[in-house]
Amino acid sequence: MMTEQQAAAVNPFYAGSYAGHPYYCVDAADRILWARDFTAEQCRAALAVPDLQKGVVTALNRRLGLLKRQGRA
Template identity: 45%
Template sequence: MGAQKMPSPQDNPFYSGEINGRPYYSCCAYDRVERVRTFSMEQCDAAESLPSIQKTVLQAIKRRRKQLERGLR
């Protein structure tokens, strides 16, 4: 079974930059949960659509959505 192709930086809100000309993404749940705290609703949508997203990160996205719906930053 081949490796899944990682979404482009524009499609992946966990994009962190480039190392040696290759895109780098936050992969561990701790880093992702930290980043979710500042996501917009659009970034939440994009993050949820990523393959193999951790359950802890999905819970953080759900909490972030509720904050955004209530008008909190």
């Protein structure tokens, strides 16, 4: 079983666990909100998550662009 840190590294939308089961943020609106605070590394990991919503991909790419312009990517 993965630790919380491992789960978050694989999928930055990891929201925690309950009774030993991992839970993830899955709706587009929440994922877009979460993306606003992601690091460049988290954005890249999030872009690798399968079946991402189109708006989430856009938000992640915009966040990466902002981080690059700020010199933090």
